[in-house]
Amino acid sequence: MNNTSSLRLKQSIRSAFGNTSDFVYTEAFICGAKAEVCYLETLVDYDDTMNLIHAQMPRQPDGGADPMQDLASSYLTRVCGSPEEAVQSIRDGLLVLLPEDGTGCLIVSPVPIENSRSITEAQTENPIQSSLDSFNEDLTTNLSLIRKKVNTEDLVIRTYRLGSDVRRDAALIYVEGQADPKAVELARQCLDEGQSADVYDIQGLLGVLKQPRFCPFPTYVSSELPSTAMHHLMEGRIVIMMDQFPFSLSFPSIVSDFWNVKTDKNQPRLFTYLYRMIRIVSLIVAVSMPGLYVVLNSVNPELLRIQLAVSITNSREGVPYPVLIELILMLLVIEMVIEASIRLPKSIGPTITMIGGIILGQAVVQARLVSYFLIIVVAASTIAHFTLGTYMNTVSIRIYKYVVIVFSALYGILGLMTSIVLLCFYMGTMTTFEVPYLSLSVKRGKSE
Incomplete structure (x- = not known):
């Protein structure tokens, strides 16, 4: 020079x-x-x-x-x-x-200043009878955790540097022989073509991967547990990790993610099937129960036995709102309680949940603003949400239940069934890296 x-x-x-x-x-x-x-x-x-x-x-x-x-x-x-x-x-x-x-x-290559937290227990997931270590913000540390979990020569890790103004490292991880070659090639092609795009968050990464922007169901499964990422890799999924983001993103997401939790495999098989059955029932309850309440109260009350119909009618005596407005208002209050309990510090969150779930619920019933049966329906539906496989799927069902409620209010039991059929049709049209969403397993020809 x-x-x-x-x-x-x-x-x-x-x-x-x-x-x-x-x-x-x-x-x-x-x-x-x-x-x-x-x-x-x-x-x-x-x-x-x-x-x-x-x-x-x-x-x-x-x-x-x-x-x-x-x-x-x-x-x-x-x-x-x-x-x-x-x-x-x-x-x-x-x-x-x-x-x-x-x-x-x-x-x-210098000695860096230690500005990353050490490996700790998971903060957003509760692993049962599984390893407690979780990802942190350092990409190299996260890749080493995956290397220890997936100790095979077929593990492939390809790193990319995304962005032109703000550079950010990302890693594409898969197990050769397990992952679908077409899905791997599509993911690699998207990352190669999008290396000049600035990726600040997961929405930016999904844009690089050419995933749909407005989709009620996530096309990936996020987890902060290396054990969950290991299971996803061994069943043929592609895992993408980003620097300064302590979660793994596993592609593609399929319908069985609603009830299939990978850490359940660390327990006896009979227990695993029991947990999955509970989650399937919870999925049905979370989707249909609010809409069914509207159907049986305002559109098709003749479907109930006369004793139950009279009991529900008596519980709504003095309520000034129609059933649809009553249900929507109560669900919005519950949504606010859920968001408040998530965003607030852990020392305050349980207190807000108790105030919103017990004191507020009891007060609105005594004030004759809602019926007793509605409190039961909303409580059961909310509990059913959080028994599903991942938090992302929980949000999906929380969104779609309002579609079910509107259809039920307009067309009764026919609208309820139509909304569920439309949900199945929409799921049938979804694909991620050419893998259908209604697949029960990512491995072709296999199911769990």
């Missing part, structure tokens, strides 16, 4: 980080050789890095080889090829050395 190129390199670095307060541009001596050092002090432990560099330098007598040439041959460094590479390396948390003689530029 001549003096002109060296000067242009220094100007590029100073221009890129001129307004950055944590950027350090200083001088250092490495075995007597003077060099300029560039790094971000929020990402690089400078003292430990320099100690590591000096420890790797061979002990040369006076008049020995150039220290910078010795450093260039070390495993810690690589030669910089362009100003753009040097600037991006500094942003990535590397250290750039510029020798005083202007003969080259070296990029050094």
